[in-house]
Amino acid sequence: xKVLVVGSGGREHAICWAIAKxxxxxxxxxxxxxxxxxxxxxxxxxxxxxxxxxxxxAKEEAIDLTVIxxxxxxxxxxxxxFEEAGLRVFGPRANAAIIEGSKAFSKDLxxxxxIPTAAYENFTSPxxxxxxxxxxxxxxxxxxxxxxxxxxxxxxNTLEEAKEGVKTLMLDKQFGxxxxxxxxxxxxxGREVSVxxxxxxxxxxxxxxxxxxxxxxxxxxxxxxxxxxxxxxSPFYTKDVEEFCEKYIYQPTIDAMAAEGRPFVGVxxxxxxxxxxxxxxxxYNCRFGxxxxxxxxxxxxxxxxxVFEACVDxxxxxxxxxxxxxxxxxxxxxxxxxxxxxxKGFEITGxxxxxxxxxxxxxxxxxKFNEEGKLVTNGGRVLGVTxxxxxxxxxxxxxxxxxxxxxxDNKYMRTDIGKAIDEA
Numbered sequence: 001x002k003v004l005v006v007g008s009g010g011r012e013h014a015i016c017w018a019i020a021k022x023x024x025x026x027x028x029x030x031x032x033x034x035x036x037x038x039x040x041x042x043x044x045x046x047x048x049x050x051x052x053x054x055x056x057x058a059k060e061e062a063i064d065l066t067v068i069x070x071x072x073x074x075x076x077x078x079x080x081x082f083e084e085a086g087l088r089v090f091g092p093r094a095n096a097a098i099i100e101g102s103k104a105f106s107k108d109l110x111x112x113x114x115i116p117t118a119a120y121e122n123f124t125s126p127x128x129x130x131x132x133x134x135x136x137x138x139x140x141x142x143x144x145x146x147x148x149x150x151x152x153x154x155x156x157n158t159l160e161e162a163k164e165g166v167k168t169l170m171l172d173k174q175f176g177x178x179x180x181x182x183x184x185x186x187x188x189x190g191r192e193v194s195v196x197x198x199x200x201x202x203x204x205x206x207x208x209x210x211x212x213x214x215x216x217x218x219x220x221x222x223x224x225x226x227x228x229x230x231x232x233x234s235p236f237y238t239k240d241v242e243e244f245c246e247k248y249i250y251q252p253t254i255d256a257m258a259a260e261g262r263p264f265v266g267v268x269x270x271x272x273x274x275x276x277x278x279x280x281x282x283x284y285n286c287r288f289g290x291x292x293x294x295x296x297x298x299x300x301x302x303x304x305x306x307v308f309e310a311c312v313d314x315x316x317x318x319x320x321x322x323x324x325x326x327x328x329x330x331x332x333x334x335x336x337x338x339x340x341x342x343x344k345g346f347e348i349t350g351x352x353x354x355x356x357x358x359x360x361x362x363x364x365x366x367x368k369f370n371e372e373g374k375l376v377t378n379g380g381r382v383l384g385v386t387x388x389x390x391x392x393x394x395x396x397x398x399x400x401x402x403x404x405x406x407x408x409d410n411k412y413m414r415t416d417i418g419k420a421i422d423e424a
Contacts, residue, residue, distance in 0.1 A: 001024055001025055001026060001064035001305075002024050002026065002028075002029070002062060002063050002064050002065075003027070003028050003029070003052075003064065003065050003066070003305065004020055004026075004028075004029045004030070004031065004044075004057070004058055004061075004063045004065075004067070005019070005029070005030045005031075005033075005037075005066075005067045005069060005235060006030075006031055006034060006048050006054060006066065006067070006068045006069055006070065006073060006078065007068070007069030007070040007099070008030075008032050008037075008048065008070075009034070009069070009070075009381075010290055010291055010292055010293075010294055010332075010363040010365035010381070010383075010384045011069050011070075011287075011288050011289070011290035011291070011293045011294070011361075011364075012030060012033070012037060012069040012070075013034065013036045013037050013055035013363040013364050013383065013388065014288075014293045014294045014297050014298075014363050015067060015288065015293065015297070015299070015304075016033075016040040016041045017040055017197055017202075017297070017361065018039070018297045018300065018304040019067070019081070019305060020040040020041075021204070021303070022303045022305040022306075023301065023303070024305050024306070025305055026039035027042070028040055028042070029041055029042050029043075029044050029057075029061065029063070029177070030043050030044065031043070031044040031045075031046040031047075031048065032043070032044065032045055032048065032055060033045060033324055034364045034365070034366075034367055034368065034378075035364055035367040035368050035369050035375055035378075036362070036363060036364025036367060036383075037120055037364065041314050042049075043124060043170050044057060044162065047074055047077065047199065048070050048072065048073045049072060049078075049390065051077070051078050052072070052079040052081075052124050054066075054078065054081075054082075055081055055082060055087065055258075056083075056304055057293065059085065059087070059205060063087065063306070064088060064093040064297050065088045065089070065090060065106075065308060065309065066087060066088070066089040066090065066369055066398045067081055067089075067091070067143075067308060068090065068266075069090065069136060069288060070287065071101075071147055071285065071286060071287055072096075072147060072406065074091050074092060074094070074097040074100075074266075074286050074287055075098065075100065075147060075286070076094065076279075077093070077094035078091070079092060079093045079094070079097075079106065080093050080094055081268075087397065088312055089312070090265075090266060090308045090311060090312055091265070091266040091286075091287065092264050092266040092286050093262075095261070095262045096257055096262045096264040096265070096266075096286065097201075097286040097305050098262070099262075099284045099286055100147070100265065100283075100284055100285045100287070101147060101271075101286070101298075101420015102120075102145050102146065102181070102269060103143050103144070103145040103146075103183045103283065104122040104145045104181050104183055104376065105145075106283070106284050107122065107183055107185070108119050108122070108386040109256055109257075109260070109282060110206065110254075112256070113252055113253075113255075113259075114252075114302035115247070115248070115249055115252050115253060115256070115281060116248060116249065116278060116279065116280040116281060116320060117185075117280050117281040118141070118163075118185040118186045118187075118188050118273075118280060118282075119185060119186045120184065120185035120186070121133045121183075121184050121185075122138075122145070122181060122182070122183055123170075123181065123182050123183075123184060123375050124180065124181050126166050126167070126170040126171055129170065129182060129184060129205075130163060130166055130168045132184060133159060133162045133163060133166070133184070133266060134159070136162070136184070138156065138157060138159060138161075138162065139155060139187040140156050140159045140160075140162055140184060140185070140186065140187055141153065141154070141155055141184070141185050141186070141187050142154040142156060142160060142165040142166065142182055142183075142184055143182060143183040143184075143185065143283075144167060144169050144175045144178040144179040144182060144363065144392070144417060145178065145180070145181035145183055146175070146176075146177060146178030146179070146180065146181070146183060146261075147178055147181075148175035148178040148179075148224070149151045149226055150173075150214070150224065150226045150227065150412075151223070151224045151339060152169070152175045152178050152179065153223065153224055153227070153301055154168065154169070154280055155187065160259060161199070162410055166182070169182050170182060174245075176177075183262065183372065184222065185212045185294045185368060186277055186365055188273045188275050188280060188282070189275065189276075190273045190274040190275040190276065191211075191234070191236040191273070191274040191420070192211060192212070192271065192272065192273055192274075192282065192291055193209050193210070193211055193234045193236060193237045193241075193271075193272045193274060193333070194209070194210045194211060194212055194230075194269065194270070194272070194286060194292050195207070195209050195210075195237070195245065195269075195270050195280075195290060196210070196267055196268075196269050196289060196293070196296055197267065197268050197270070198266075198267060198270075198307055198313065198315065198316060198317035198319075198321070199254050199264050199266065199267075199268050199311065200265055200310065200311045200312075200314045200317075201257075201258060201314065201357065201375070202209045202254070202258065202314065202316075202317075202333060203254075203255070203317045203321075204250050204251055204253075204254045204268065204316075205295050205307075205319060206242075206246070206250060206301065207241075207321060208232055208233050208296055208299055208300075208323040208325070209232060209233045209234040209237040210231065210232040210233070210234065210292040210295050210296055211228050211230060211231055211232075211234045211236075211418075211420070212227045212229075212230050212289065212291065212292055213227065213229045213230065213414060213417055214227060214228070214390075215228070215230045216334075216338065216339060217229060217348040217414065218414050218415055218416045219416065222338070223339050224339070225339045225381070226290060226339070226380075226381055227287070227289075227290060227292075227309075227332065227381070228332045228334065228381075228413070228414045228417065229265075229291065229331045229332050229384075229413075229414060229417030229418070230291045230292050230294065230295045230329070230330045230363075230417070231293070231295060231327070231329045231330070231392055231396065231418040231421065232295040232299060232328050232415065233327065233392075234298055234328075235392065235421065236274055237274075239377065241274060241293035244278060244279055245270075245272065245327070249270060249272075249279065249281060250268070250270065250278075253268065253270070253284070254268070256273045257373045259317065259364065261328065263284075263393070265284075266286065266287065266290050266311065267287055267313055267387075267411070268284065268285075268286070269284065269285035269286070269287065269288070269289045269292070269308045270283075270284055270386055271283040271284070271285070275351050280424055281398070285377055288367075291330050291332060291363075291365075291381075291384050293328065294328075294330040294363045294384045294386050294393040295328035295330045295386060296328075296360065298328050298386060299323045299324045299326060299327075299328055299388070300321070300322070300323055300324075300333045300389060301322040301323060301324055301356050302319070302321055302322055306319070307319055316413040323333040326388055326389065326390060326391075327388065327389050327390070327391050327392040327394070327397070327416060328386055328387065328388050328389075328395050328399070329386070329387055329389070329392065329395040329396045329399040329418050330363075330382050330384045330385065330386040330399065330412070331385050331400060331403055331413055331417050332365075332381050332382075332383070332385075332386070332413060332414075332417075333381075333382050333383040333384075333403060333406060333408075333411055333412070333413050334380055334381050334411075334412045334413065335366070335380055335382060335410050335411075335412065336410040336411070337378055337380075337410070337412075338380030338381065338412065339380055342380055342409055342410065344366075344376070344377050344378050344379070345370070345376050345377060345378075346376060346377045346404075346408045346409040346410060347374050347376050347408060347409075348367060348376060348377060348406065348407070348408045349375075349406070349408070350405040350406040350407050351375070351383070351406055352404060352406075353405045354385065354402045354405050357402070359387060359389075359398070360385075360386070360387050360388075360398070360402050361387040362383050362384070362385050362386070362402075363380060363383065363384040363386060364382075364383055365379060365381040365383060365384060366378045366380060366381055366382045366383075366384065367379070367382060377406075377408055377410070382411075385402050385405060385406060386399065387399035387401075387402050387404050392418060392421040393421060393422075396417070396418040396421060399417070399418075400415075403418050
């Protein structure tokens with residue numbers, strides 16, 4: 001069969017890598033893809049938001065299944081466009097992708113269906129938000145309701161910081177229209193865990209757990225980024241926690257979406273905070289996480305295409321997910337200055353040496369081939385160096401050892417990805 005993957009980052013590279021292992025697949029395309037994706041897929045120069053061209057290409061090439069990697073096209077209705085054209089596609093329709101597209105919607109959904117989350121209020125007026133803050137307990141969290149590349153969350157320790165945060169989101173429009181509505185919620189403390197799960201609209205099957213590191217600098221300092229590294233599994237996501245979440249969070253969320261006339265088909269990403277009062281939902285995403293995918297899929301033993309098809313066909317209850325009894329750590333190699341200003345165009349070397357070693361893989365996020373055919377940096381997050389190990393400590397040591405092979409000017413990485421493992 002022929003498969004088309006839509007997206008251009010490390011997540012899509014990992015998805016293409018997983019699809020390439022399927023005996024069912026003869027040909028993979030990726031639109032638009034990146035330099036690393038081209039190892040497994042033929043890259044097609046069509047943007048992820050160009051639905052008309054994507055649909056036309058899928059028809060012309062007789063694509064059997066399209067897999068949507070990115071949030072923007074999902075929220076904007078790419079799945080609806082493919083389905084209207086009679087094409088098979090994996091991902092939620094726009095009316096279900098709103099679970100990520102509007103934090104205000106997802107918070108209201110959790111409140112209505114008693115799904116554990118932080119106390120909150122939604123605001124469309126900066127004046128009303130500022131008035132609310134005057135009596136709010138600090139620290140407090142401000143979130144742009146719309147899509148903001150994973151960066152539209154501000155943790156404010158003082159009233160002054162919170163007021164400045166409202167200005168940043170709602171008046172200065174740092175994240176554009178994403179800040180037209182903001183969510184102000186209580187600050188929760190505890191361990192963060194990310195859980196990706198497949199859903200066919202009725203049944204939900206969870207993948208292994210992971211933990212992302214959002215802040216740019218060591219010690220969880222600096223600005224929020226799209227993710228500076230991950231590890232899987234989380235030692236804090238115990239069997240008891242898993243059973244609680246399956247009973248009170250994951251299945252209730254899928255049931256709630258179905259009850260609202262928004263059946264969720266695709267990957268539901270649940271960001272959790274393991275608080276003293278039990279697990280609570282931080283956020284939902286409507287697709288594979290990035291860089292969580294880069295540590296979860298290397299541990300997955302299923303044929304991923306069979307799982308995709310079961311979700312589309314409504315037969316996920318017949319699938320048993322299986323993950324290797326090992327661990328994975330991904331360290332993101334970024335351009336110095338990310339997530340603010342940074343330079344591009346520096347030559348990258350050493351990737352082949354890492355990929356040649358068993359249990360290691362470098363996933364491309366911001367790379368391209370220049371006019372001379374050399375691999376160069378082309379983004380803030382450039383590469384994700386992933387390594388497997390018998391346990392988390394071994395995987396972490398392997399990942400950091402592998403980063404030494406990869407070179408480019410302005411290379412930057414956090415040196416403490418997975419450090420929490422030592423405290424487990």
